[in-house]
Amino acid sequence: MKVLVIGGGGREHALVWKLKQSPKVTKVYCAPGNAGISEIAECVDIKGDDADALLDFVKYNWIDLTVVGPEVPLTTGIVDSFIKEDRVIFGPVAAGAQLEGSKVFSKDFMLRYGIPTAEYKTFSSYLQAAEYVRLKGAPIVIKADGLAAGKGVIVAKTVEEATDALSLIMKDKAFGDAGKKVLVEQCLVGEEASFMFLTDGKTVVPLATSQDHKQIFDGDKGPNTGGMGAYSPAPVLTEELNEEIMEDVVGPIMKGLKREGINYRGVIYVGIMMCKGKPYVLEFNVRFGDPEAQPILSRLDSDLFELLKATAEGRLNEVEVKWKDEVAICVVLSSKGYPGEYEKGKKIKGLDSLKDKKDVVVFHAGTGLKDGDVVTSGGRVLGVTALGKDIRTAQDNAYKAIKEIDFEGMYYRKDIGDKAIKK
C-alpha cells in the first residue's frame, strides 16, 4: 500500500517513520517533507495547502491513504475535496476542523455541550473588549479567534498588557482576519497536559497521554513556542483523571459532533489544564500535537497504518491499540533567537553517529539539504526522542544523544522530564 503524508515538521517525520514500520506499507511519500524525511521516504515538492495538486498526485500515483499532518489544509477543506473524489484520507472535514480553526466556534461548542472550560466572552469591537478587560481585571487571557501559528494567545499579567494585546490583534491586525474576533478568557492556573484520541465518528480510541513544554526557557519561563519538548505518558493524568476526561470531555465532544452533523474522522487533541484537581479544556486541535506526536508514536506498539486507515474508513472498532511500557521523551533543538528571528542554513553535525542507536531517534523538523549537507531551515530544528524504562532513563538517553549533535546557535531546554520525575 502507498501512503502520502502531508507536512514537513517533526510530527510528520514521526508519522512517516512509524508508517514505514507497517508490513502493509510498500512506499511512503511526503509533501513537502524535510531532510530527515527524505532519508526514509520520497519527498514531493507540493505545498500542504495546494489541495488540487495533492489530489492529482494521489490519483496519478495510486495512493491508498493520505495522512494530513498540519491544521491549515484541514481548515481549508482538503479532506472534503478528497472525499468528493472517493480518496481515503485521515483527518476531519472542514466543519470538524473548525474546532481548531476558530477558537470562538470551539469555546461555543464547549459551552453548548457542557465541557468544562474557562469562562469567556467574545468580541469584535476593540472598545467593548477593552471595557470588559477593565471590568474583569488581570490576570486575563486574550485569544485571536483564527489560526495564528501558536502566536495568537496572550496570557496577560496586567490590564495594560491585555489592552495592548487587544490593540495588537484588533487595531494593528497582527494576525489579519484571524483577529477579527477575540476571546477574553478567565486565566486558569495549573499544570497542562495533552489528551488525544482517534475517532471515526462512532468509536473512540484514546491515545497515550503526553505533556508539552511551551515556553522557551527552563522552568516554563519566557515566551511561548511551538513546543520545546514532550514526554509520554503524562503522570499528571492519572488513570482516574483519564476516565473523568473520557466522561466529561470526550463523551460530550462526540455527542456534539453527532448533533451538529459533523462526521469527524481523525484525531482530536484536547489541551487540558489541571486546575484544583479538575480537568479544564484550554483548546482543541484537530491533528496530532507537535512535539507530542514524537514520544507518543515512539511508544506505539500497533500498526499505525492500520489505525489511521481504519479511522479514515470508519472501521475503528476493528482495531486495537497497544503501547510499549517504556517512557518516551522528546527534546527539541532550536535555532538561536527562536521563537523570534533566527538565522537559517547552519550545518548540522553529529547526526550520523546517532543513526543506529537503540532507543534514540532524531526526528527532523526545520532541516533542509544544501550541497549534500543537512542544514537548519526553521526555528525548531530537531526533536531528539528517546525511550527508557522510566522517565529518568529516557531523559538520560535523550540528553546523552544531544551531546553528539551540534550546529551554530543550537539551543535546547535542559529540564524536559524534570516535572515528571518530581511526581
Ligand SMILES: Nc1ncnc2c1ncn2[C@@H]1O[C@H](COP(=O)(O)OP(=O)(O)O)[C@@H](O)[C@H]1O
Ligand atoms: N484560560 C487560560 N488560562 C491560562 N492559560 C491559558 C489559558 N488559555 C490558554 N492558556 C495558555 O496559553 C497557551 C496557548 O493557548 P491555546 O488555547 O492552547 O492556543 P494555541 O495553542 O492555539 O496558541 C496554552 O498552552 C496555555 O499555556
Ligand SMILES: [Mg+2]
Ligand atoms: Mg495550544
